[in-house]
Amino acid sequence: xxxxxxxxxxxxxxxxxxxxxxxxxxxxxxxxxxxxxxxxxxxxxxxxxxxxxxxxxxxxxxxxxxxxxxxxxxxxxxxxxxxxxxxxxxxxxxxxxxxxxxxxxxxxxxxxxxxxxxxxxxxxxxxxxxxxxxxxxxxxxxxxxxxxxxxxxxxxxxxxxxxxxxxxxxxxxxxxxxxxxxxxxxxxxxxxxxxxxxxxxxxxxxxxxxxxxxxxxxxxxxxxxxxxxxxxxxxxxxxxxxxxxxxxxxxxxxxxxxxxx
Amino acid sequence: xxxxxxxxxxxxxxxxxxxxxxxxxxxxxxxxxxxxxxxxxxxxxxxxxxxxxxxxxxxxxxxxxxxxxxxxxxxxxxxxxxxxxxxxxxxxxxxxxxxxxxxxxxxxxxxxxxxxxxxxxxxxxxxxxxxxxxxxxxxxxxxxxxxxxxxxxxxxxxxxxxxxxxxxxxxxxxxxxxxxxxxxxxxxxxxxxxxxxxxxxxxx
Numbered sequence: 001x002x003x004x005x006x007x008x009x010x011x012x013x014x015x016x017x018x019x020x021x022x023x024x025x026x027x028x029x030x031x032x033x034x035x036x037x038x039x040x041x042x043x044x045x046x047x048x049x050x051x052x053x054x055x056x057x058x059x060x061x062x063x064x065x066x067x068x069x070x071x072x073x074x075x076x077x078x079x080x081x082x083x084x085x086x087x088x089x090x091x092x093x094x095x096x097x098x099x100x101x102x103x104x105x106x107x108x109x110x111x112x113x114x115x116x117x118x119x120x121x122x123x124x125x126x127x128x129x130x131x132x133x134x135x136x137x138x139x140x141x142x143x144x145x146x147x148x149x150x151x152x153x154x155x156x157x158x159x160x161x162x163x164x165x166x167x168x169x170x171x172x173x174x175x176x177x178x179x180x181x182x183x184x185x186x187x188x189x190x191x192x193x194x195x196x197x198x199x200x201x202x203x204x205x206x207x208x209x210x211x212x213x214x215x216x217x218x219x220x221x222x223x224x225x226x227x228x229x230x231x232x233x234x235x236x237x238x239x240x241x242x243x244x245x246x247x248x249x250x251x252x253x254x255x256x257x258x259x260x261x
Numbered sequence: 262x263x264x265x266x267x268x269x270x271x272x273x274x275x276x277x278x279x280x281x282x283x284x285x286x287x288x289x290x291x292x293x294x295x296x297x298x299x300x301x302x303x304x305x306x307x308x309x310x311x312x313x314x315x316x317x318x319x320x321x322x323x324x325x326x327x328x329x330x331x332x333x334x335x336x337x338x339x340x341x342x343x344x345x346x347x348x349x350x351x352x353x354x355x356x357x358x359x360x361x362x363x364x365x366x367x368x369x370x371x372x373x374x375x376x377x378x379x380x381x382x383x384x385x386x387x388x389x390x391x392x393x394x395x396x397x398x399x400x401x402x403x404x405x406x407x408x409x410x411x412x413x414x415x416x417x418x419x420x421x422x423x424x425x426x427x428x429x430x431x432x433x434x435x436x437x438x439x440x441x442x443x444x445x446x447x448x449x450x451x452x453x454x455x456x457x458x459x460x461x462x463x464x465x
Contacts, residue, residue, distance in 0.1 A: 078330065097331065100327060103330075104324070104327045108320065
């Protein structure tokens with residue numbers, strides 16, 4: 001436990017020269033390769049509603065003997081902030097740990113919880129530092145960070161990537177097939193609240209993931225209740241709703257005898 | 262001079278502390294809360310150097326919260342007490358924290374517990390404890406009247422006896438006290454005992 005007490009040591013050795021260096025045409029190949037690692041990671045979707053923010057993440061099939069509960073993909077950074085990532089999970093653990101310490105450290109010195117933007121900036125800053133330091137490689141993950149700023153009811157959704165850039169989003173996806181998901185979101189996004197936000201997030205994820213509660217992990221955050229992980233049964237229920245709506249839409253397309261406005 | 266004391270009941274623990282903030286001969290305020298709620302089921306009553314008291318208890322509180330986020334479950338009361346003692350011990354031979362602590366907590370499997378930590382990093386698990394000049398009177402009263410498995414009403418009666426004794430017999434007795442309780446439903450303020458109220462004077 002080290003909140004408020006951080007010592008850093010640097011040892012100058014032959015392995016201190018930079019790994020991430022510019023190519024002749026201005027690329028940072030290590031960063032781009034890190035983005036490749038992200039593209040291979042599981043799909044993550046984040047949707048921001050009026051009063052609700054939802055993170056949904058693809059659950060790759062767990063080996064039969066593995067205790068699936070030990071692997072939580074959507075984690076709390078603080079009571080009011082949560083994070084999901086796509087890419088190297090071990091790198092994610094390191095970043096999440098540092099972010100959790102920073103959340104408490106901020107509360108200790110500033111007497112106020114972090115804003116979502118502050119902690120996003122911190123994580124992005126950390127990711128950037130590892131693209132400009134000797135002897136280290138970039139973090140191989142992109143994060144989606146959700147939360148409510150203290151003393152307000154405004155929800156936020158941010159994304160960071162291995163280069164260390166970050167920005168705020170109404171809805172976004174990262175990881176496998178994120179382009180298709182983002183296209184879907186661009187076409188179908190509208191301001192939603194409560195359960196509608198959950199449905200939109202799951203619908204987006206189902207574009208690329210096999211449907212079913214055991215393939216998706218969903219967490220919902222509201223100002224009052226904080227982060228809540230949905231049970232498999234709840235997810236199945238929403239998925240069933242979505243399938244029913246899809247089927248009804250298909251049927252309506254096939255029988256256009258009644259004109260609908 | 263600050264008084265903090267505590268005791269363990271049937272399925273709860275109580276920590277009481279005076280609420281005066283004093284600098285030499287000046288009383289800054291009479292409603293200073295010296296019992297920090299460490300997490301949902303832990304109370305940390307602290308007395309000593311004011312700066313150290315606030316700094317150290319807040320530091321412990323944030324580290325207890327960090328543990329919970331990292332590990333998904335809260336620290337037990339015993340673990341929190343041992344962590345706190347470890348921090349006191351580490352700082353002792355360099356830059357000691359001049360803080361005395363009474364840590365009360367409730368764990369589902371163990372029930373209520375009370376820990377005595379002094380500024381030179383002693384740690385004792387106890388049924389009753391007290392710090393400060395008030396301890397002379399509080400400990401005496403508790404030694405005489407304390408029994409195992411008291412109910413909340415009986416325990417509060419005993420706490421009130423201690424407060425009365427402190428008010429009567431201590432020359433610079435603190436006028437106000439706060440009593441906090443922790444049980445299976447969590448840690449919370451139980452009552453204030455005020456003999457002086459900071460009256461709200463409207464601006465001229």
